[in-house]
Amino acid sequence: MPQSYEFTQSSIAATCVNTSSNLITKWNQKDEETETTTCVNTSSNLIVNWNKKNEETKTTTCVNTSSNLRNKKNTKSEINIEKTFNLTIENNDTNNDKENLQKQINSQMEEQVSNEKEYLKFQQVELEKKEKDLLARQEEIKLEKSRLEQEVKILSQQVESLKTDLIRINTIYQSNEKNINKMESKLATFTADQYTDKARFEIKQINQKLEDKKDEIEELEGKLNEVSKSISNLKNKIDELNQLKEDFNNKLYGSKVSTANLRKQMDSLNTDIHSKSKKLSNQLKEQKKIKDKLVEVRKNAKTIQEEKDQIFKKKSEIKELELKELIDTVRTELSKKRKPMLEKLLEEQKKSIEINEINGNSDSEELEYYSK
DSSP states (O other): HHHHHHHHHHHHHHHHHHHHHHHHHHHHHHOOHHHHHHHHHHHHHHHHHHHHHHHHHHHHHHHSOHHHHHHHOOOOOOOOHHHHHHHHHHHHHHHHHHHHHHHHHHHHHHHHHHHHHHHHHHHHHHHHHHHHHHHHHHHHHHHHHHHHHHHHHHHHHHHHHHHHHHHHHHHHHHHHHHHHHHHHHHHOOEEEEEHHHHHHHHHHHHHHHHHHHHHHHHHHHHHHHHHHHHHHHHHHHHHHHHHHHHHHHHHHOOOOOOOHHHHHHHHHHHHHHHHHHHHHHHHHHHHHHHHHHHHHHHHHHHHHHHHHHHHHHHEEEEEHHHHHHHHHHHHOOOOOHHHOOOHHHHHHHHHHHHHHHHHHHHHHHHHHHHOO
């Protein structure tokens, strides 16, 4: 009986140890250090209690009878089974609490992750909008930059042209100032008789120049009329040649006979049209030159007439005034009128340049039209 009792006690202890080791294994699988230590402490306490109880049972076995031993063995077994069951229930409750806690933590983490994902998506959408806005702004800046560069180029060209105009105007101003100084120096050496004699001689020369200019104007106008007539004739010929070309093209596409002769005729017509166009362009250039020369001649004639009028006026003044008074008046007038005269001259030069540019543009457009 003692041997069987010891075997039973040892088997129960082994069962308890196995149960505790299983608990330890389960706690290790959950990776919870605090609960693992608690389980280990619980199992060690159980083993100690079992040892104490085994000693007590061993001491009591010597005193009590076998029936008492059996009763005690049964009661202790029931107590141990009840404790093991309670321990298992507590372990299950702890596992349930742990699972609930883990589920709660997982749900919170999932909710946090989903919130972060939504926030990141919102940020991504905002960044994409900003990127589109920045790209559009970049394109606008590029266009603005190219426009400003074009404006800078145009302004630089205008500055260069204005510089050249300023240099040319300065040269004209200096030449006119030299001429005025020469006239002043000549006036200082003249006497009244010399001035009147020279005035008569200059009037004769001016009259002769006016006659020459009139003849030149008539000649240029005749040339201009001839050029205009030749231009109109060339235009008519070009129109006729174009009409013939169209007729030949119609015959070429409508006939089934050999077209070698027609092609030769068309080639000759094309060469003729090309030569006529060149001749027309040359005559247009000549017409422009004649127009410019005619404008210049008329301007010179007007200037000569004005000089003649001024000489007649001065001649009448000389009869009433002495040479000194005349020189003083001329000097004062020149000193007063020098600047406005030069300004007027510059304005006339600018206007003439603009008129020439306009005429040149119109003639070039007409030339391009007829060359086509």
